Amino acid sequence: MNGIEEYFGMENPLGLAYSQAVKVKDTVYVAGQGPNTLECSVEEQVRQTLENVRRVTSNLHIRQEQ
Numbered sequence: 001m002n003g004i005e006e007y008f009g010m011e012n013p014l015g016l017a018y019s020q021a022v023k024v025k026d027t028v029y030v031a032g033q034g035p036n037t038l039e040c041s042v043e044e045q046v047r048q049t050l051e052n053v054r055r056v057t058s059n060l061h062i063r064q065e066q
Helices: 041-058
Strands: 004-007 019-022 028-031
Touching: 028 041
Parallel strands: none
Antiparallel strands: 004 019, 019 028
16 A cells, blocks of 8 residues: 545536545645635635535544634
């Protein structure tokens, strides 16, 4: 084992070819977790983005702090 885990756990409606998260030893790289829509306030876009990141990282058993 090379210490690398890829995670493709969330729905990817556009069928884009990327890993939503890659864990390399103790470091996690997260990609493509923007808001679900741009038809809302900036505050809502940030909330959606952070929720998407939380969903991806929760499946990798990462401790999340406020």
